Amino acid sequence: MGKFFLGVIVTLLVLALGALGFAMLGFFPTNANAAPPHLEHRIANTALDASMERHAPRVTNPVPPNDQNLEDGMKLYSMNCALCHGDLDRKPSSLANSFYPPPPNLVSDPPDDPEWHIFYAIRTGVRYTGMPSWEKTLSEQDMWKITSLLSHMEKLPPAVQDYWKTTFGVAPPTGDAGKDAH
Ligand code: HEC
Numbered sequence: 001m002g003k004f005f006l007g008v009i010v011t012l013l014v015l016a017l018g019a020l021g022f023a024m025l026g027f028f029p030t031n032a033n034a035a036p037p038h039l040e041h042r043i044a045n046t047a048l049d050a051s052m053e054r055h056a057p058r059v060t061n062p063v064p065p066n067d068q069n070l071e072d073g074m075k076l077y078s079m080n081c082a083l084c085h086g087d088l089d090r091k092p093s094s095l096a097n098s099f100y101p102p103p104p105n106l107v108s109d110p111p112d113d114p115e116w117h118i119f120y121a122i123r124t125g126v127r128y129t130g131m132p133s134w135e136k137t138l139s140e141q142d143m144w145k146i147t148s149l150l151s152h153m154e155k156l157p158p159a160v161q162d163y164w165k166t167t168f169g170v171a172p173p174t175g176d177a178g179k180d181a182h
Contacts, residue, residue, distance in 0.1 A: 032100040032130075041101065048126065056120035063144040065152050070160045073149030074167070076142050081106065084130065089168040099130040107173060110153035119147045 022028065036044070063069050078088055086093045086105040096102060104111075111118055122143045125133030134143055154175035156164065164172045 033098060034100060035097075036101050044101065052117055052120055056116055059116050059119065061115045061119070061144050061147060063141060063148055065148045067157055067159045067163075069145050070149055070152060070156060071163050072142075073145040073147075074160075074164065076138070076146050077106075077149055080134070080138065081146065087168070088164060088170075088172070090170050090173070101129055103130065106150060107153070110150055110173065115147050115151050118150055119143060122146060 074088060077085075082088070082093065084093055084095050084099070084103040086096070086107045088107060090107055092105060092108075093103065096105065113121075121131070122138075123133065123135045125131050138146075154173055156172055161172055164170075
């Protein structure tokens with residue numbers, strides 16, 4: 001039995017050292033201009049969701065989703081997030097395929113996660129990706145306003161839909177047409 005466990009430990013050590021050597025000799029790619037393989041994408045996303053489930057506080061949005069706050073959210077989103085996640089004029093981001101992993105288009109495919117999850121992603125960012133943490137750049141209020149916009153994107157009040165149309169020249173997404181499954 002003792003020999004068996006020793007064997008297991010030696011095998012694990014060899015594997016760990018092998019992976020380290022592999023990395024130190026430069027075999028791991030560093031380029032961001034590639035699409036992550038399907039399996040890697042699935043595993044990473046499942047791990048990300050599980051980690052957020054475990055770490056994110058279940059806070060409720062203190063900002064009411066009224067017209068003013070949603071319009072503020074639109075301005076904040078356009079200034080800070082559109083570059084990577086697509087602007088409200090619904091044109092794809094020019095950087096959409098330049099990250100590894102790529103940023104999701106939050107306008108054509110708004111997140112259906114609870115607001116505490118969206119807020120946590122904005123506040124703390126996503127490690128090992130291009131998604132920054134915004135807590136040192138935006139106020140809590142502003143992060144909640146963007147959260148409100150993202151979670152109400154497909155059910156905005158009529159006045160906010162009009163504001164969107166006059167500002168960006170297109171209608172906001174409604175969720176009826178062409179919504180792809182995650
Ligand atoms: C420099 C590019 C960049 C900017 C700017 C940026 N993001 Fe991201 N964001 C990313 C990338 C890349 C990912 C994908 C991370 C992943 O696949 O795990 C991401 C992921 C996300 C997610 C999904 C997290 C999840 O749970 O899967 C949300 C929500 C998000 N960003 C919101 C925002 C908001 C809101 C802003 C503006 C305040 C913003 N991002 C600004 C690059 C960016």
